[in-house]
Amino acid sequence: MSGPPPQAWLNALLVLIEKLQLGLLWLWHAFGLTGDSHSQPAWPWARRVAGETLLIDLGLARQVGLSLCALVFAVLAIAIALAWRRHRGVLLAAGALALVAAPWPSASLLLGPAVPTSFHASPTRFSVDAIALGARVYAQHCAGCHGADGRGEGPLAASLAQWPPTLVSPLLARRADGELFWHVLAGIRDRHGQPTMPAFRDALGDREAWAVIDYMKALSAGNGAENNWPVPLRLPEMAIRCADASPLALSQWRGGQRVRLVAVDGAAPLPYEDPRFLTVLVTPDGRPPAQVPRFRAGCTATSPQAWQAVAAIAGESSARLAGTQLLADRAGWLRARGASGRQWSDADLVCVSGPGANTPRNAAETPDGLTALLLRMDAEPVRFVKGGFIH
Incomplete structure (x- = not known):
């Protein structure tokens, strides 16, 4: 339930990529190049590095890691060349060779779709009050399709064009909280543009949307297979x-x-x-x-x-x-x-x-x-x- 066996280099790579993207977001926001979405800096691009793909494709992850090492080496070589004229040509050539030899990954494999709230953090801290509020929101707006137990077999599910996904699975772990938040408010469409989940932006505020995500995490644990939670949970704040x-x-x-x-x-x-x-x-x-x-x-x-x-x-x-x-x-x-x-x-x-x-x-x-x-x-x-x- 917590992913494949940990590998130190892969962990370090994922953390580095996340910090680089967050740093880029905050830099863009500081210079006024992107605004706010739901009171937090909005991710301004339609794509982001798909960390979930790197997690399951170790070959792609190695490509990214080696390419980043080559990029760092090239930047250091250029910096040293600017300060040390004697071997400037050799250093610049070494930096260029590193960039040429790097196994640059395909952008189509590396990048995944993003939304303005992709890097938003939940303000609820997974508190018991938020979980209780989320339970009420879920019962009113979600249980009809997703079912009271979250397994996607609610009374309205059979009338839909496609059955709702089960929440009692690693589904919640594969998506960042900010993207779940966006889809709760904006809805979901299939590849043909047809709605598969309605938007709740007119029915729910930000507080209710974050709360229902917290409740879905609790629901996923409570209704998962015995002794095997599909999503790890933190201690609820209280x-x-x-x-x-x-x-x-x-x-x-x-x-x-x-x-x-x-x-x-x-x-x-x-x-x-x-x-x-x-x-x-x-x-x-x-x-x-x-x-x-x-x-x-x-x-x-x-x-x-x-x-x-x-x-x-x-x-x-x-x-x-x-x-x-x-x-x-x-x-x-x-x-x-x-x-x-x-x-x-x-x-x-x-x-x-x-x-x-x-x-x-x-x-x-x-x-x-x-x-x-x-x-x-x-x-x-x-x-x-x-x-x-x-x-």
Whole structure:
């Protein structure tokens, strides 16, 4: 679900290409050569480097990498030649030879279609409030075609010229968030110019469009194949309160530590604190427990929307969510899902990544299943490619 095994050079290339395009965009915007689209700088060209193509075509990626190296060598040779007259001819010839010998890739393979919002970043931070808003928007405007479960089999799907794509797939990962945002508002047309999805620009504002994208990510995880999320998810942003302290944003409160989200409804005892991770209680109304016994977890998500958001991510109904647990790694990616009273094991992983993802572990190496699971999460960090770029 997180792409092919990571290769350091390919990761570096994708990151470099993304930064170069973003740098070009901001430079163009700073000089007034492009305006704004939906409050962010608009990508002014109809094409962009297709990072998603480089990800699957390693031959093309090598061509791009070698060509960039040749270009850098030529620029350095020219710079040195300007400052060093003695060997200027040799340096200029070497730079020209590098450019001629470089395996320049075909533009038709390297470039893909772009829209003005291709490089827009979502302002929602994947918050529980945005997910809850997105659920309402999705139910009103999207479920008729895409289905309540996101599998593209809604009650109106059969009447369409072509069936809607399923959202419970890597589809969301292949497209950048900014391009999903554009298609939600502007609609989608086929190669003949016929609409395959209506535009919602008159029905939705920017806030609702970003929110429904967040909900689609949660829906994709919750309705995907068991123990195999098609799209990696970050910890949803939410406010956390511990005892009488002021609420803090989860991203600020956790400080790079692992996090365990536990849904509790008051019927079962609170989970114990565990030094291996920080524990956050998610309650139906966002209220903390009336009493927290010693050694029990007491930090609570204050938003009432957290219960609904966690239910969507876990693929459970709100009525059956109590006892569900989600584990996040140190980088903030949700990696495992468990249930109250059940021992943790590798079978609880929902986001598998890394070269050792399918390597069996020796049970004798670790004292318990939870520790083994945490160590595996640390050893196999998520390499998530969104729209062709490493995140």
